[in-house]
Amino acid sequence: MTVVLETRGLVKRFGGLVATNDVSLSVRRGARHALIGPNGAGKTTLINLLTGVLQPSAGQIALDGVDITRLAPHQRVRRGIVRTFQINQLFHELTPLASLALAVSAQMGLARQWWRPLGRDERVAAACASLLTQFRLDDVMNQRVGSLAYGKRRLLEIATAIACKPRVLLLDEPVAGVPAGERQEISETINALPEEVSVLLIEHDMDLVFNFARTVSVLVNGALFAEGDVQSISNDPRVKAVYLGQGDG
Amino acid sequence: MTREDTLTAVRRSLDAATRWRWWEMVLGALAIASWWLVGEHALLANEIAILALFAVSLDLVLGYAGIVSLGHAAFFGLGAYTAALFAKLVTPDPLVGLAAAIAAAAVLGSVSSVLILRGSDLARLMVTLGVALVLYELANKLDWLTGGADGLQGVVMGPLLGRFDFDLYGRTAYGYSLVVLVVCVLIARCVVQSPFGVSLKALRDNRLRAMSIGLSVPWRLAAAYTFAAALAGAAGALLAQTSGFASLDVLDFHRSADVLLVLVIGGTGYLYGGIFGAIAFRLLHDLVSAWTPQYWTFWLGLFLVVLMLIGRDRLVRPWAWWSRS
DSSP: OOEEEEEEEEEEEETTEEEEEEEOOEEETTOEEEEEOOTTSSHHHHHHHHHTSSOOSEEEEEETTEEOTTOOHHHHHHTTEEEOOSSOOOOTTSOHHHHHHHHHHHHTTOTTOOSSOTTOSHHHHHHHHHHHHHTTOGGGTTSOGGGSOHHHHHHHHHHHHHHTOOSEEEEESTTTTOOHHHHHHHHHHHHTSOTTSEEEEEOSOHHHHHHHOSEEEEEETTEEEEEEEHHHHHHOHHHHHHTGGGTOO | OOHHHHHHHHHHHHHHTTSOOHHHHHHHHHHHHHHHHOGGGHHHHHHHHHHHHHHHHHHIIIIISOOOOSOTHHHHHHHHHHHHHHHHHTOOOHHHHHHHHHHHHHHHHHHHGGGGSSSOHHHHHHHHHHHHHHHHHHHHHOHHHHOGGGOBOOOOOOOBTTTBOOOTTOHHHHHHHHHHHHHHHHHHHHHHHSHHHHHHHHHHHOHHHHHHTTOOHHHHHHHHHHHHHHHHHHHHHHHHHHHTOBOGGGGSHHHHHHHHHHHHHHOSSSSOHHHHHHHHHHHHHHHHHHHOTTOHHHHHHHHHHHHHHHOHHHHHOGGGGTOOO
C-alpha cells in the first residue's frame, strides 16, 4: 500500500522541552492507524505539526510525496488533511446546517463567493442533506450550535471534518467526554468512514483503539517508541510497561 | 426523516435564511416614504442617513468579523477629504467623487488591515485608534492641501447626474444619501448572506475551526475590513459633498466613538442595527439638546447606562419583561 502522509525526522522544541523528538511516521492509503501514548507524550503537538498550527523545529511533512511542511493550515485542509478536536471547536452562533454548508462550500472552492447566498449551489444542499442524515443531525439542523446537547455537538464536530472531504483524517480523541451510552454511536460512525480515507486516531479509549485500528504507533516522551499491528502492540511487554501497565487505558 | 425529506428541509432552511422579513419590507417602504415625509427636516434626515451608513460599515467589522475598532473615522475622514479635494481639483461631479472616495478608503482599509490581523482586542482598539490619530494629524499638518485646522473651504459640488442641484434645504442631499445608503445596505445584505459573509461570523466564533475547514482567516479579515472601509469612505464622501465642506472634525475621535455608540444602541450582527441606532441616536441628540443644549451628553450617558442595565431586548420589546425564558 502506498504512503499518503509521511513525516521525516520531525522535531518540535518549546524552549528546552522537546515535545516531538525525531518522529518519522508513515500513514498508508486507507489506513486505520492509531497513535497512543501516555499523557504528555506529545500526541497533540504531533497533530498540530501535521495540520500546520505549529511549525516544526526540524524535519519534513509530505503528503503524497509532496513537501507540505511550510503550507498554512487552511492550505493543508484544502489538500485533504483534516482534523477533529479533542475539545469541540464549533461555530456556536451558527446552526449545524450553516456550519456544514460553510465547510462544504470551502471544500468546493465556493467560500469566497460574496454575491450569492450560502448553499444556493445545489451540490452544497445535497452534500449537507446527506451529512445531516448520516450523522443524525437532521432534527436539529436549524438550532443554534451552542444550544445542542453534548453528544450532538460531538457528532457535528466529526461531521464538519467529513464535510471537508478528507483524504487523511486526524481524529483527536473522538469519544473524549462522551458518555458510555453514546460512544457506540460515534465509534460506529468512525467505523463506517469510507475505505479510501486514511484515518489517524489519537485515543485513550483502548476498546476503541483495538476495535478500530489495524496499525498502532506508540509515542512516549515525544518519540516513537513502538509500532506494529494491534496484536503485536497489545502483547508487547515494553508497551504494557510504559503505557497499558499504568492503568491509563 | 428520509434523505429526500432532509434535502427538502435543507433547501427550505437555506432559502429561509435569505428571505425578506416583514420588518425589512416595512423599513424599505419607510425609507421611500421618508423622502416625502421629512419636509423641512431634510438636513437632519441627511445626517441620519450618513451616520447610518457609517454605522452599518462598522457593524460589518464589529458585528460580523468581530473586530473592535476605535478608529473607524479614519476611513470616514479619508472619504470626506478625498471627495472634497476631488470636487475642488478634478471634477465637481458628485458620483465620480463618491467613487474616488470609496476607492481611497478601500485602499487605506486593505493596507491597514495588516494591523488588525494579529493581537488581542485591546491591541486592535489601540492600533485602529492610532491609525485615525495619524490621519488626523496628517490632515492638520498638510494645510496646503487640506486647509489644516480651517478645513477645506470652497468646495463647490456640481449637480447630481447633471440635473439636480444641491439646495439649501437638503432635499437633493437627502435623496442622494438615502439612495447611496439603500444601495450599500442591499450590497451588504447580499454579502452577509453569502458564503463569505457567513464565514466572517464563523471565524469570529472560532478561528481555529475556521482554519480547520480550509478558510484563510487573514484573507477574510482583510477583505471584510476593506469592504467596511469602502462603505465608511462612502459615508464620509456623502457628508463632504452634501455639506460642501471637509474639516478635521471628520477625522476626530468623537466620530469613531459616536458610531460605536450608535451600534451599542442599535445592536450588532444583524445589519440594520446601524440604521436603527443612527435614528435613535440623532433623534435623541436633537430632542435632548433642544431642551437642554449644554447637558445633552448627561442624558445620553444616562440613557446608555439604563440601556445596558435593562438590556436592549427588553427596552425594544417591553413585553419581554414578563416572558420567562
